[in-house]
Amino acid sequence: MVPLAIVFRFSLRQYSQTSLNAALRKPIPLSFSLPCSLPKRLLSHHQVSGPEGRRHSETGTQTSPPDTETGCHQKRGLVNAEQCNIGAGRSQLMDATLTALMGIGIAFVGGVLYYTWYKKNVLDKIEQAFQKGYDPALELVVHAKKSLENRHMTDAIDELEVQDGPWTEHLRRKEQDILERIIHGAETGHYFMILGCKGTGKTTMILDAMQANQADGVAMCDAHPDLEVFRLRLGKALNYEYNEDSQTSLFSRRDPREGGPGLDIERVMNKLEKVALRSARRTGKPLILVLNNVHLFNNDDGGRKMLLQLQQRAEAWAASGILTLVMSSDDFWPYSVLRKNASRMHVLTIYDLSSEEAHGACKRMRYHTSLPIPQEMLIQATSILGGRLAYLNRVSRARDMVEMARHMLAVEKGWLLSQIGLIKDCDDDVMDEQKWSSCSWLLLREFVKIRREQEKQREEATAAGQAAPVHDLPLPSIPYYKCRQIMTRADFLEDLDSANIISIDINHDVRPDSMLILQAAREVVEEEGFDDLLDSVRARIDEIESLHRTRELTFKDVDSGDRIRLTVDKGGARLVED
Numbered sequence: 271m272v273p274l275a276i277v278f279r280f281s282l283r284q285y286s287q288t289s290l291n292a293a294l295r296k297p298i299p300l301s302f303s304l305p306c307s308l309p310k311r312l313l314s315h316h317q318v319s320g321p322e323g324r325r326h327s328e329t330g331t332q333t334s335p336p337d338t339e340t341g342c343h344q345k346r347g348l349v350n351a352e353q354c355n356i357g358a359g360r361s362q363l364m365d366a367t368l369t370a371l372m373g374i375g376i377a378f379v380g381g382v383l384y385y386t387w388y389k390k391n392v393l394d395k396i397e398q399a400f401q402k403g404y405d406p407a408l409e410l411v412v413h414a415k416k417s418l419e420n421r422h423m424t425d426a427i428d429e430l431e432v433q434d435g436p437w438t439e440h441l442r443r444k445e446q447d448i449l450e451r452i453i454h455g456a457e458t459g460h461y462f463m464i465l466g467c468k469g470t471g472k473t474t475m476i477l478d479a480m481q482a483n484q485a486d487g488v489a490m491c492d493a494h495p496d497l498e499v500f501r502l503r504l505g506k507a508l509n510y511e512y513n514e515d516s517q518t519s520l521f522s523r524r525d526p527r528e529g530g531p532g533l534d535i536e537r538v539m540n541k542l543e544k545v546a547l548r549s550a551r552r553t554g555k556p557l558i559l560v561l562n563n564v565h566l567f568n569n570d571d572g573g574r575k576m577l578l579q580l581q582q583r584a585e586a587w588a589a590s591g592i593l594t595l596v597m598s599s600d601d602f603w604p605y606s607v608l609r610k611n612a613s614r615m616h617v618l619t620i621y622d623l624s625s626e627e628a629h630g631a632c633k634r635m636r637y638h639t640s641l642p643i644p645q646e647m648l649i650q651a652t653s654i655l656g657g658r659l660a661y662l663n664r665v666s667r668a669r670d671m672v673e674m675a676r677h678m679l680a681v682e683k684g685w686l687l688s689q690i691g692l693i694k695d696c697d698d699d700v701m702d703e704q705k706w707s708s709c710s711w712l713l714l715r716e717f718v719k720i721r722r723e724q725e726k727q728r729e730e731a732t733a734a735g736q737a738a739p740v741h742d743l744p745l746p747s748i749p750y751y752k753c754r755q756i757m758t759r760a761d762f763l764e765d766l767d768s769a770n771i772i773s774i775d776i777n778h779d780v781r782p783d784s785m786l787i788l789q790a791a792r793e794v795v796e797e798e799g800f801d802d803l804l805d806s807v808r809a810r811i812d813e814i815e816s817l818h819r820t821r822e823l824t825f826k827d828v829d830s831g832d833r834i835r836l837t838v839d840k841g842g843a844r845l846v847e848d
Contacts, residue, residue, distance in 0.1 A: 405485035453479035466620030469660030565601035623657030635666035656785025720746035
């Protein structure tokens, strides 16, 4: 049978698979032309349409072309069929190639558009974190104030304290004006370190300043010893997900956490810088980023590197005036780390209230509790507690202020002894701990001596009529270098500062952390036999260290009358006889 050159014009794209199968089952009308007569075998199996075909069928005659013409038609049919198959194959390959290229192109263009939109959306989300209104840290403060209004205490708690309101509503410190100018973006060209002991009101003043302008252009984040946790907190404060919400993982991008928290924080700083530039052009004032309690970073290589990384950005942002970084710390070591490379850093130190300020603050706090305000109780309580706002806030809510102050003193004394208590005739296993404790008590004893001298001078001045009697004295202070001489160690001061036993200011003056610590240390130092106990512990430490430096030589097989010659490097040789 000779293949025929048949031309199909049929579009497969107009049919689904089901309709295509149904269409293939139906007979398809064919039109073809025969350039020459078909052989007998072909005419016997195929009917030819047209008048000629009907005539042949009626008469029963067959056309029998010569054999040479039959061979010619067979060869032409084979060539035309092969050409048709090749053309169809090329067309299918071309369609598949174009379809694949179009799919790849659409995916690529879609990925580029998505990534461009995602980068812009990241910047918009960070900018929303600085907009006026909602802020995570500020929202907690507002909720806390609402909960205090609806607070109901049990009878057991009511025996100790009464209904309380936020103490900052009754007191505005002189440092509040400076902090408000910083938080509101009025101070440009610098970044700030706020130093102060725990409980002096640093965080509260920052939150009050944020609440005054509804956190417009301000974001706040708390530090943490674990840098991964700090990474998440910073991302929450800045409304940044570190590309974890991106769908670019479909394109096999690297894991954003692969580089560690340091690189992730560097990425968010890059994004923050773009947002700060855009915001500064629009508003004309810098953004404010508050890092609270940076002393919570570990005082090791990782924590110091994180502080330096943040400081480098703070220096650049302060120079350009696009963002002001504010850091607060209870301890001195972050300042000592930042001071080495600081050129635009300003330090604001928050101290305890003076005696007059403490009396006024405590009186205003107690006025809102609807309790009597006896003047003598205020004087006695503040003489024990000093001007620490956290302590005044607690004692002003107590029904018996003096009893509460004495209770707080007893608790503080017990805690102090648990940290640096002396152990007489200690074992060598606790020698290092007792070395630290004994050196600490040397310093605290010196503070107590200075306090006694201050009281003596005050009594003499009062008796001579040279000064009006006052109810408190400033905390005794000793220069940093003298403290090292007193303790005979240079590495213990930072540990005492971290434990909130002492405090160090930017003038490198060392003080007791609070009046409560000084009163507790004074009670311990004035106990009978304290000096003997301290001297015995130090003697025991020297004895243990001497034993560690001593080497014992044992000679075996020495009979009576034998002699041993011992040579000493320092003094030549001597003869030792048994």
